[in-house]
Amino acid sequence: MAKAKDELAQVIGKGNKFEERYIDKLPYLQAVMKETLRLHPPIPFLVPRRAMQETTFMGYRIPKDTQLFVNAWAIGRDAECYEDPLLFKPERFLGSSVDYKGQNYELIPFGAGRRICAGIPLAHRMLHLVLGSLLHEFDWEVDEIGRNEIKDDRERMGVTVRKLVPLKAMPRKCSTECLN
Numbered sequence: 001m002a003k004a005k006d007e008l009a010q011v012i013g014k015g016n017k018f019e020e021r022y023i024d025k026l027p028y029l030q031a032v033m034k035e036t037l038r039l040h041p042p043i044p045f046l047v048p049r050r051a052m053q054e055t056t057f058m059g060y061r062i063p064k065d066t067q068l069f070v071n072a073w074a075i076g077r078d079a080e081c082y083e084d085p086l087l088f089k090p091e092r093f094l095g096s097s098v099d100y101k102g103q104n105y106e107l108i109p110f111g112a113g114r115r116i117c118a119g120i121p122l123a124h125r126m127l128h129l130v131l132g133s134l135l136h137e138f139d140w141e142v143d144e145i146g147r148n149e150i151k152d153d154r155e156r157m158g159v160t161v162r163k164l165v166p167l168k169a170m171p172r173k174c175s176t177e178c179l180n
């Protein structure tokens with residue numbers, strides 16, 4: 001979090017508001033977002049597909065009308081795609097061209113192909129705007145319980161996936177020094 005806040009302070013300047021035009025100038029914040037969506041894709045099995053005809057894929061025969069799920073959650077944690085796949089390491093995306101816009105199949109929180117998420121341009125802006133603003137405007141604190149909640153990576157699986165035990169973090173208005 002400290003690295004992301006430092007980058008925001010340098011690019012936006014303390015006391016200034018986060019604006020959309022800054023997103024492209026914040027590679028670390030973008031890497032944090034990719035790393036978050038890699039480990040925690042909100043729609044882990046994407047949207048189900050139906051095979052329109054019989055086909056063979058990687059040696060598996062898939063009969064016509066089979067309902068197929070793509071496990072984006074497992075792909076994001078695959079050791080063949082990522083070194084130390086279970087570690088949260090935004091740095092892995094710095095200087096990398098891997099993106100979530102459907103061209104890199106190891107990172108597909110928005111799906112890929114013809115039915116890729118139609119809202120990517122909006123989601124991309126909103127995710128960075130919200131996270132960037134929250135980090136830039138506040139300092140964040142967690143108590144002892146919160147520290148345990150961070151370590152607790154259990155999830156509640158469903159159409160969308162979320163943390164089983166929500167994290168309680170306390171925003172603190174940045175100190176005067178931080179705002180000048």
Ligand code: HEM
Pocket residue numbers: 041042043046047048109110111112113114115116117118119120122123127
């Ligand atoms: C974090 C935010 C979002 C995530 C993770 C997400 C994820 C997804 C996923 C995984 C799919 C299915 C893609 C596939 O099966 O290949 C999808 C489809 C879709 N999403 Fe999103 N989405 C997000 C935000 C949005 C927003 C903001 C909008 C609209 C304003 C939107 C509109 C759509 C639409 C219309 C489809 C259906 C596309 C089609 O079937 O042709 N999404 N989204």
